[in-house]
Each structure stands twice: as structure tokens, then as C-alpha cells.
Amino acid sequence: MTRRVQYEELCEILARIFESVGTPHDIALLLAENCASCERDGAKSHGIFRMKGYVDSIRSGWVNPAATPRIEDVAPSFLRVDARNGFAQPALAAARSLAIGKARKTGACILTIRQSHHLSALWPDIEPFAEAGLIALSVVNSMAVTVPYGAKRPLLGTNPIAFAAPAEGRAPFVFDMATSAWAHGDIQIARREGRPLPEGIGVDADGEPTRDPARVLDGGALLPFGGHKGSALSMMIELLGAALTGGQFSTEVDWSGYPGAATPLTGQFILLIDPALSGGNPFAVRASEFMTNLSAAGLHVLPGERRRRNRAENLKNGIVLTDEEWEQLMTLAPI
Ligand code: NDP
Ligand code: PYC
Structure with missing residues (x-):
């Protein structure tokens, strides 16, 4: 029912x-x-x-839901936020208007968030920037549940990447995807519903391919999407999400002392670009033309439309x- x-x-x-x-x-x-x-x-x-x-x-005390983020305005196009063991979304909200102002003034703004917990999709973070006329790219790393292509044990997070861009006269273009073959959340849902996974999604605790979501979740691991290509993107996300922000790599997330903890404590990278400073034809008009071309080529569903x-x-x-x-x-x- x-x-x-x-x-x-x-x-x-x-x-x-x-x-x-x-x-x-x-x-x-x-x-x-x-x-x-x-x-x-x-x-x-x-x-x-x-x-x-x-x-x-x-x-469990793993995350402080009342943390007050600290904003560090370090350069004309660079803003750092320490979420201080709080959630990433309030940290972003606290820095949002300052970041937009910097992007409009200088053409771009890099916003890094560290010591932050992110347990959600990325599109809610960036879609509003595109609705405000900016191009936005964001990545976040998570917990080490993905085996790098060619490696033997998990080291990468499920590490999503999302992109949003304004388009004239229509909704922004937005994609948002894990760089693992599936999001960890979808594996959990498959286990709950008793559904086997397709081939090529995960391995068991011995590193052998498995279609059983329980075996992936209990000691096994995910694979990157697209073999070495998704793996390389995921490595970039570890570097931007952790090394650049001052956050933790996915392997450094240790919640073993906090029973039930599920929110990875890592970092988030956001790049904003103001297309108004790019010269030439207005970006949003060109983006809209591009989407029309996609439809003309037979594409019925653009990312974000579902x-x-x-x-x-x-x-x-x-x-x-x-x-x-x-x-x-x-x-x-x-x-
Ligand atoms: P999906 O594979 O479901 O979708 C990826 C993208 O492709 C979406 O933009 C989607 O648009 C688009 N898309 C899907 N199918 C089609 C199609 N047939 N034609 C055109 N476009 C299509 O996403 P994932 O499962 O990889 O990721 C799900 C979510 O998990 C993401 O929001 C991600 O941010 C989140 N996540 C968060 C993590 C974290 O650490 N916080 C870690 C990993 C994942 P549409 O949305 O409209 O379906
Ligand atoms: O679904 O892979 C995932 C995920 C990890 C952290 C938050 N979501």
C-alpha cells in the first residue's frame, strides 16, 4: 500500500x-x-x-548538528569554509551570497568546505547557482568503498560530480552522478528490496565479482563507472574534495567509534563561473541552442529532466x- x-x-x-x-x-x-x-x-x-x-x-556524537561554520575570505576568488564537524549544507548556505558576489565581481569563485558531513545529492547545492545565472561545478568525496581500477582494495569514495549551467528560456542543464558504478545508497536499496545487481557493479570481500548487494555492502566494494576513466575522475575528486579543501581523504574517514554513523566527514569543492564575463555570444543562449541540437539528434531525456x-x-x-x-x-x- x-x-x-x-x-x-x-x-x-x-x-x-x-x-x-x-x-x-x-x-x-x-x-x-x-x-x-x-x-x-x-x-x-x-x-x-x-x-x-x-x-x-x-x-552517536559523530556530527555536530549545531556547528557554526567559519568563513575565511582568503582571496578575491577564493573562499574557504570550515564546517567544524557540522553538515556541509549549512556551511554552503553561510557562504553562498559571498561566493556569488565574488564570482560576479571577479568572474569566478572557488569555494572549499572542509570538516563537513555530506549525506545527500549534490544537485540541491548547485542548481540554485545556475538559476541565478552562474555555471557551477561541485565534487565531494565520501568513504572508501570503491576499488580504484586495477587496484586490489577500496580506497576511493563513491565521489559524486555535479555540474549546472543556465540555459535561456528553459530549466538549467544539470547532471549529478556518483563516480562509482552505482551510488552506495542504491546498493542499500537493492539489498532492502532483495534485487540482484547488474554485472560489473561490485565485488565481494575476496575481490570476486558479485551481483549480491549484501556481499558488496558487507566487506565487499564498488567498482568505478567506466573502468579506468571513472577511476581517474574519482581520484581527481579525492584531490579536490580532500587535499585542496583541507578535508579528509575517503580512506581517512574513521567512524568506528560512533555506532550507526553514516555521514562521511570529508570536504566539498565548488567552482562558480560567471558566464557574463566570457565575451562572445551570451552563454545561456548558446547553452539553449546546444540543448535544442541534442533534441534534434534524437535525445529525448536530458540529464536532470527526469x-x-x-x-x-x-x-x-x-x-x-x-x-x-x-x-x-x-x-x-x-x-
Ligand atoms: P544516476 O546514474 O541516477 O544519474 C546520473 C545523471 O545522469 C543524472 O544527472 C541523471 O539525471 C542523468 N541520467 C540518468 N539516466 C539518464 C538517461 N537515461 N538519459 C539522460 N540522463 C540520464 O546517478 P547516480 O546513481 O550516479 O547518483 C545518484 C546521486 O547520488 C547523485 O545525486 C549524487 O550526488 C549522489 N551521491 C552522493 C554522494 C555523497 O557523498 N554525498 C556519493 C555518491 C552519490 P536525473 O537526475 O534527471 O535522473
Ligand atoms: O550514495 O554513495 C552514496 C553516498 C555516499 C555518501 C553519501 N551518499
């Missing part, structure tokens, strides 16, 4: 859950909207099933949750 829940109601329930474990109201709202947006857009790997991970991470379709449908009719999902949420929600 299923039920439909309005987006606003879901935000309110999630915010109550965050507040019940000591998250200040403003941060609870921000995290709730982030997580509910994922559910609303059909980005299930980072939707409401992640709430238990958030709660357990907070309860999400936006889900968004429109679910804002109108409510978000469909199974009884199991609802009951899980109610076990976390204070009355």
Missing part, C-alpha cells in the same frame, strides 16, 4: 526529526528541505531512507511513499 504526502508536510516531519536530536531550527529546516527535495524529485538514493543515518550520526518531471508531478499530487517508508519515518518522528 502507498500514500501521498505533500512536500511541505514531509519537510515539516523531517525538520521535527532533526530538531528532536538537537539540530537548531534553521539547520533542521535546511536539512529537511534538502532531504525532502531528493524524495520529491525521485532521487531515492538520498531521500527519506537516509533519515536513520542522519539521526544515528547525530545521536527529476524535474518528478518534481512537477509530486508537487501537484503529493509524494508517493510506501507504508514501509512511512512507518520507518514514524519510528524516527517525535509525536
